Amino acid sequence: DxxxxxxxxxxxxxxxxxxTLRCKPISGHNSLFWYRQTMMRGLELxxxxxxxxxxxxxxxxxxxxxxxxxxxxxxxxxxxxxxPRDSAVYFCASSFLGSVGDTQYFGPGTRLTxx
Amino acid sequence: GxxxxxxxxxxxxxxxxxxxIKCTYSDSASNYFPWYKQELxxxxxxxxxxxxxxxxxxxxxxxxxxxxTAKHFSLHIxxxxPEDSAVYFCAAQPGTYxxxxxxxxxxxxxx
Numbered sequence: 014d015x016x017x018x019x020x021x022x023x024x025x026x027x028x029x030x031x032x033t034l035r036c037k038p039i040s041g042h043n044s045l046f047w048y049r050q051t052m053m054r055g056l057e058l059x060x061x062x063x064x065x066x067x068x069x070x071x072x073x074x075x076x077x078x079x080x081x082x083x084x085x086x087x088x089x090x091x092x093x094x095x096x097p098r099d100s101a102v103y104f105c106a107s108s109f110l111g112s113v114g115d116t117q118y119f120g121p122g123t124r125l126t127x128x
Numbered sequence: 129g130x131x132x133x134x135x136x137x138x139x140x141x142x143x144x145x146x147x148x149i150k151c152t153y154s155d156s157a158s159n160y161f162p163w164y165k166q167e168l169x170x171x172x173x174x175x176x177x178x179x180x181x182x183x184x185x186x187x188x189x190x191x192x193x194x195x196x197t198a199k200h201f202s203l204h205i206x207x208x209x210p211e212d213s214a215v216y217f218c219a220a221q222p223g224t225y226x227x228x229x230x231x232x233x234x235x236x237x238x239x
Contacts, residue, residue: 017171044225056172056217056229069226104171111225114160114179119171 015039017120019105025126031093034123036105037086042118044111047080047090048104050122056104062088063111095127130155132220134230142238147205147212149233154199155222161201162227163192164217172217176203208237 018037026032038045047059061069065082073080077096082088092099102124106117131154141147151161159180164172178185178192178201185192191204201220205212215234219227 046225055231058226061225063225106171108225113221113224115225116162116174116177117227119164119173121169121171 017105017107017118019103019120019123021123022121023124023126025128026095027128028096029094030127031091032095032099032125032127034090034103034105034125036088036090036120038088038105038107039118040086042107042109043085044108044115044117045082045088046106046108046117047088048106048119050102050104059090059103061111068111092125095125097127100125100127130220130222130226130228132218132228132230134218134233136233137231138234138236140236140238141208143208143210145208147203147208147235147237149203149216149218149235151201151203151218151220151230152199153201153220153222153228155220155228156196156199158199158220158222158228160221161192161194162219162221163203164219166215166217166232168214175216205235208235210237210239213237 020035045062059072060080062082102122104122106119108115108117133152162177165175166172194201215232218230
């Protein structure tokens, strides 16, 4: 299996611009997670989808962040408008069931820099 | 609230020595404890995990121990090699899907 695929791997943008991050989960997995990693806050869960439905978006920082999962093989995380404090590495992870003891597999991440 | 403390934050060992990383969790409902290794520029990769009905698990040079009474779990790496250098994260799963991650340990194996 190719694992979780994320694009782009690096994104540099200017403050105020829209940013879209993309994720393809592992085939057959029905749970998808978006995380943000920073030195100050570590790994933070932003949103969790199960069977393409958002279950927990309590980690989404503010209305500037939105996420969609139109089908089982694709998800996007959008930031509009972007701000310098959004600079971080964003990871997508997937798991088979999203249940107790279910392993999450991480993608390579997107390093976002907002100038 | 839910919390996982991880120590130490940095660890340097000589090649061939052992390394131990310790985590403490707060939610007694946690039943699953994965460990991830993150190399520079890459995503976290699962290296070993343990479930609450097991006290110890070993996979070649890596072992994990769990003490549910004390709410402690530890990662042990024996015969360390330079390629073991990375950041290691512990996590606890207190519910159905959410992981609570530790703050990470940067391990340096000195050749």
